[in-house]
Structure formats: structure tokens, C-alpha cells
Amino acid sequence: GAVVSQHPSWVICKSGTSVKIECRSLDFQATTMFWYRQFPKQSLMLMATSNEGSKATYEQGVEKDKFLINHASLTLSTLTVTSAHPEDSSFYICSASGTRSTDTQYFGPGTRLTVL
Amino acid sequence: AQKVTQAQTEISVVEKEDVTLDCVYETRDTTYYLFWYKQPPSGELVFLIRRNSFDEQNEISGRYSWNFQKSTSSFNFTITASQVVDSAVYFCALSRANQGGKLIFGQGTELSVKP
Numbered sequence: 132g133a134v135v136s137q138h139p140s141w142v143i144c145k146s147g148t149s150v151k152i153e154c155r156s157l158d159f160q161a162t163t164m165f166w167y168r169q170f171p172k173q174s175l176m177l178m179a180t181s182n183e184g185s186k187a188t189y190e191q192g193v194e195k196d197k198f199l200i201n202h203a204s205l206t207l208s209t210l211t212v213t214s215a216h217p218e219d220s221s222f223y224i225c226s227a228s229g230t231r232s233t234d235t236q237y238f239g240p241g242t243r244l245t246v247l
Numbered sequence: 248a249q250k251v252t253q254a255q256t257e258i259s260v261v262e263k264e265d266v267t268l269d270c271v272y273e274t275r276d277t278t279y280y281l282f283w284y285k286q287p288p289s290g291e292l293v294f295l296i297r298r299n300s301f302d303e304q305n306e307i308s309g310r311y312s313w314n315f316q317k318s319t320s321s322f323n324f325t326i327t328a329s330q331v332v333d334s335a336v337y338f339c340a341l342s343r344a345n346q347g348g349k350l351i352f353g354q355g356t357e358l359s360v361k362p
Contacts (some may be wrong), residue, residue, distance in 0.1 A: 133294070163348055164347075165349075165350075172355050173354075173355075173357050174352045174353065175292075175338070175352050175358065177349065177350070180347055180348075180349065182347075188347075198282075201310065202248065208310075222290060224290075224292065226292075228348050233342075233348065234348060235282070235294060235297050236282075236294075236348060236350060237294055238284070238291060238292035238293075238294070239255060239288065239291070240290060240291040241290040241291060
């Protein structure tokens, strides 16, 4: 159990375009989903926390207009990188936890975004 | 402030050796949760273990064991008889109660197990 999927696993896009990444909890209901960014050889950096049916909470320094997060159902959250630029190239990872804030986070396989 | 420190950036061992990954945390909370995750080269973080602050029992799962000591604020992870498949980056993480489940990650330890 506790499987989280992400799609796509990798994407290459041109500068100025928008990219949408999906995160799904396959076998449990995820009240909360988290979006992280990871640079090579570094730890995970939390970008935002999304709760089903409400607006996402962004970490300090993360542009909410650039990284749009939608958590429309208990099994799906999406991250849209708007007007992507080369500096947005990174590994994006989502995680999902259950109905309690103390539940364990289970991670998706990540999406590697390359912006040309 | 809350913080997780994994002082070992990289560890290299030869197959069948035992290896311990250190994790030291800082928090003033009385209720908190500790985690270990494994990130193999494929990139996906794999959940290994969760420990509640009020449960200091050590745990063993196959070749993996964890030593939780509140007195030293440590939550160390030992792999016995390491295998090449254990090669990965291992992250220790802390979450606080009433913080919406946010994880505070350590810097990670890259373990390389050579045949």
C-alpha cells in the first residue's frame, strides 16, 4: 500500500512554456500533499503544502504565481510551472499523507524538468 | 529551532561490511516524529521507518536496525552485511506535531557499497 505516482517522469520544454505535473495517491486518500524541489547532490526543499479543497501554503521564497498548485481531490494534486525558464530545471517530487497531519509522507518517483 | 544533521556526506564500504549512518536532531518539542528515507539512483524516496518521540524502542527489520536515543538526540541507522543494492542516498527527517506533517530533512548521506 501507500503508493504515490507522478506524471510525467521527465519533461523537456522550451523557455516560456508551462508544464503541468500530476501527483496521485493510488491506494489511499491524501488529505495533504507536498511538493518538493531537489537540486543535484542536495536535500529536498519544500515548496508548498496543499490540502484538498483549499489553497496551497507556499514556503518563503517560492513564487505562488509561478508554481501553481491545485489539490482538487483526495487523490490528485497538480503543480504547474508557468512560463518556465532554464533556472526552473530541477527534480520535482511530490509526497502524500493521509487524513491526519501526523501521518507518514509517501513520495512519488519524481519528475525531472529540463527547460531549454 | 528544528534541525536535522547528518554529518556524514558520503560513506563508502565494501560489500558485507556493517555501516552506521548517523542522524542528530534538534527540537524543543516533546512530541515529534523521526523518519528515515532511502533515495536510490532512480530518484524515488522510499520510506524505511517512522519513530514517535515517546517510543524509544530500537527496531530491527532484516538487515536494517535503528537506534533511537533521546538523551543524545540521535536516531542512527545501521545496515548489517551491506549489499550493492543498498547504495543510495539516505535521508533522516523530523516532523513536529501540529505543523501539518512538514518534514525537516537532513542533508542526506550518500552510501556507496562496492562489490
